[in-house]
Amino acid sequence: MNRRMEEWIKCRWGWVVCGASFFIHVGMYSLANTFSLLFVDIQRDLNATAVETGWIGSVIWGVQMFSSPLGTFLESCFTHRPALILVIIVASGAIFVSSFAQSVQQLFVTLGAIYGLALGTSWFIMLCVIVQYYPTKNTVRAISFATLGGTIATLVGSTPVNMSVEAFGWRRTLQFIGAFTLILSLPPAVLMFPPKDKVYESSRRDFEDNIEAISGSTSNIQIHQQKVCTSRETNLHQNDRDMREDDKSKVDRGDVVTTTKTMASRLERWKKVICVDACLYSIFTVTCAMLWAVFFINIISYYESVGITSHQGAMLLTITATFEMVTKVTLVVIGERFPFKKTYLLLTKVIGMIGLSLTMVVATTFPQFVVLSCVTGILRAAFNVLLYPCSIETLGQSCSDEVITLTSISRGIGFLTGTIPAGAIYDKFGSYRVSFLIVATTSLVSALSLSMVLLRQKLVRRRSKVSTGPRQCNESKKNLDLRVSTETSVYSKPKTQDDKYIPERVEII
Numbered sequence: 001m002n003r004r005m006e007e008w009i010k011c012r013w014g015w016v017v018c019g020a021s022f023f024i025h026v027g028m029y030s031l032a033n034t035f036s037l038l039f040v041d042i043q044r045d046l047n048a049t050a051v052e053t054g055w056i057g058s059v060i061w062g063v064q065m066f067s068s069p070l071g072t073f074l075e076s077c078f079t080h081r082p083a084l085i086l087v088i089i090v091a092s093g094a095i096f097v098s099s100f101a102q103s104v105q106q107l108f109v110t111l112g113a114i115y116g117l118a119l120g121t122s123w124f125i126m127l128c129v130i131v132q133y134y135p136t137k138n139t140v141r142a143i144s145f146a147t148l149g150g151t152i153a154t155l156v157g158s159t160p161v162n163m164s165v166e167a168f169g170w171r172r173t174l175q176f177i178g179a180f181t182l183i184l185s186l187p188p189a190v191l192m193f194p195p196k197d198k199v200y201e202s203s204r205r206d207f208e209d210n211i212e213a214i215s216g217s218t219s220n221i222q223i224h225q226q227k228v229c230t231s232r233e234t235n236l237h238q239n240d241r242d243m244r245e246d247d248k249s250k251v252d253r254g255d256v257v258t259t260t261k262t263m264a265s266r267l268e269r270w271k272k273v274i275c276v277d278a279c280l281y282s283i284f285t286v287t288c289a290m291l292w293a294v295f296f297i298n299i300i301s302y303y304e305s306v307g308i309t310s311h312q313g314a315m316l317l318t319i320t321a322t323f324e325m326v327t328k329v330t331l332v333v334i335g336e337r338f339p340f341k342k343t344y345l346l347l348t349k350v351i352g353m354i355g356l357s358l359t360m361v362v363a364t365t366f367p368q369f370v371v372l373s374c375v376t377g378i379l380r381a382a383f384n385v386l387l388y389p390c391s392i393e394t395l396g397q398s399c400s401d402e403v404i405t406l407t408s409i410s411r412g413i414g415f416l417t418g419t420i421p422a423g424a425i426y427d428k429f430g431s432y433r434v435s436f437l438i439v440a441t442t443s444l445v446s447a448l449s450l451s452m453v454l455l456r457q458k459l460v461r462r463r464s465k466v467s468t469g470p471r472q473c474n475e476s477k478k479n480l481d482l483r484v485s486t487e488t489s490v491y492s493k494p495k496t497q498d499d500k501y502i503p504e505r506v507e508i509i
Contacts, residue, residue: 021145037162056107067118139389144332161177283410286410286411288387294422302435323374324380
């Protein structure tokens with residue numbers, strides 16, 4: 001009974017990992033998703049420009065996307081769980097130390113570099129563990145549920161953070177957030193175990209499936225009174241059985257042999273990833289991250305520039321987080337049931353961003369911004385959830401780690417550069433309206449890049465069907481001839497007085 005319960009838990013531990021990732025997201029992203037509420041107070045207290053203050057948030061979101069090499073290094077040194085625990089402690093300490101900063105440059109180091117790297121490394125480690133449990137099936141559901149924690153952090157934390165900034169200032173608020181991050185994120189990190197015996201289980205299932213297929217095929221071949229099993233075949237089966245039992249005992253003892261990737265194999269995998277589609281998808285990711293940087297970081301400053309109070313701005317962030325949460329829950333339920341590629345849904349999201357950016361230019365009243373906040377939450381959820389599954393769907397599953405790294409780096413470049421034009425325009429003209437026109441143009445470039453990727457892949461598939469058509473016909477004919485030869489196999493004459501026939505050649509399809 002205990003053995004059966006242990007196997008039941010192992011098969012469903014992936015969802016435990018998703019639940020732990022959910023709570024880690026709540027703690028780790030509590031500052032990153034509410035930084036816009038601290039934007040105005042930091043700018044006023046440190047006497048900084050909009051470009052400098054906005055670039056703190058850009059560095060947080062940008063540097064975290066460059067942290068995948070650090071995550072890979074920590075995984076090789078400490079494995080997933082200890083590396084994640086270390087990163088959470090570093091992030092909490094960086095937030096707490098940032099409360100004593102006396103200049104924007106110091107915040108660039110503590111909040112931007114250290115906290116940003118820790119944030120990105122934690123997400124990279126969690127993403128790698130989730131993808132190991134769900135490489136193809138339920139990927140969107142698992143990532144949607146895990147990233148839902150960041151949305152909950154915005155939804156629940158916007159009002160308390162705004163009240164804390166008004167009552168205690170941004171420095172004491174950072175101290176509260178640092179303690180909250182450590183208390184909430186550290187315990188779930190203990191549960192982040194990777195699937196160690198997944199390779200063995202899959203190979204064992206494949207072997208058993210092959211045995212069943214072979215036995216089913218041989219039953220169709222009528223061999224009259226043939227029940228001869230030579231001693232050589234008996235020894236081979238016995239050796240295979242002993243090897244499987246030995247491998248299983250090694251897995252049960254925990255003696256799992258892990259193979260490290262050599263530099264040559266890594267280069268070969270990167271050569272498979274880097275192609276025209278990868279370049280176009282990287283352009284799409286960079287431009288998407290640039291436009292979302294404005295919505296993540298400069299949005300409260302924009303609200304105040306058009307007459308929206310800080311309290312109303314916190315309400316708008318809460319509304320955005322609410323619709324983002326609803327959209328992510330919807331993707332958890334129906335994320336694997338779309339009758340088309342998920343990349344088409346991502347393209348629809350980018351087209352929606354063009355209309356959203358143009359509408360932000362002409363919006364002036366609070367009810368209008370409420371509607372726009374609802375649309376922003378829906379589109380932001382689609383971006384956060386679908387970006388990485390669509391990258392694997394577009395560039396291939398065989399090199400998923402490299403694809404995730406390339407997508408993260410492209411996203412980081414976009415976040416690092418996205419707020420610079422918006423902040424510079426506001427410092428010069430005192431308005432963000434021109435910035436949203438630039439955002440709309442960026443959305444158009446992003447949509448064109450992703451459309452070219454989809455068009456190229458469609459043309460490649462069409463060419464492959466045309467080129468492999470006659471070959472498939474020849475293969476089918478060969479298989480038919482081979483099956484006929486199998487059913488009409490020639491048997492030798494009886495070599496004993498018993499009516500036992502030994503086949504000279506038996507081919508199994």
